[in-house]
Amino acid sequence: MRFLICLLTGALLGANWVSKNTLAGEFTSVEVDEHGDVYLVNSKKQLIRYNAQLDTLYIFNEKSAEVDLVAPQNSLKILTFNKSLNTIQFLDKTLSPSADELNLDEVDIPLVEAVGISKDNNFWVFDQYNQSLKKFDAKMNLISTSGNLINITGLNWSPTQLKEIDNKVFVCDSSKGIMEFDFFGSYSRTINLKVSTNFYYNHSSIWFVRNDSLIVHDILLQEQSKFSLPVKNVHDFALYKSQFYLLTQEKLYIYGLSK
Secondary structure (H helix, E strand, C coil), X not given: CHHXXXXXXXXXXXXXXXXXXXXXXXXXXXXXXXXCCEEEEECCCCEEEECCCCCEEXXXXXXXXXXXXXXXXXXXXXXXEECCCCXXXXXXXXXXXXXXXXXXXXXXXXXXXXXXXXXXXXXXXXECCCCEEEEECCCCCEEEECCCCHHHHCCCCCCXXXXXXXXXXXXXXXXXXXXXXXXXXXXXXXXXXXXXCCEEECCCEEEEEXXXXXXXXXXCCCEEEEEECCCCCCCEEEEECCXXXXXXXXXXXXXXXXX
């Protein structure tokens, strides 16, 4: 992913957007797995998996199975989160439950907005009440914790996004910035960047969407490059290889780049 994003940064300069595909529907979020399959959550909080051609593959149809967040980085162990029930459900590649539902209330974490999958098949949770990043295994055993982050940062965090990328963990609060942690959950730094959409990271840059522009923010140089998107009112996006998945309230658009 790191090498790919570096290539894309260069490719965006002087490139033209090329429409690849579209899918009409009222969707709230979009994610893409390592094989190029697309995961969309619709306005009814129903999770649907599509192939790269946007043909429907599977639908998560369990009763009361509302999905507020999906993390499909491992397509064989897909994490979903239901905020109203405060539960995590792992799904297999057919979007069928692969394990018992996990209730975060049972480990005294009543207030959660951000969760994420780890490459070691465990998962991360940001405990808003205790202001700490915590890592659990599939049996809800606590593996690691950052400790109270108010004591470290001086801020009270309300993050809505949590991602593990390149042995780092990023916890994003759209009004305060992005906290960076190491793979063991130890706090590293705060990146002063307000991001409200999905985001991607390489060794020096964060990619995100703001006001219908793709923003590439260089963390080290504190510089930003801005690229106008080919559609308006984009509220979420995903990136896979050289394709951009742009989501509006009415449609998903897939675009590539051409010189």
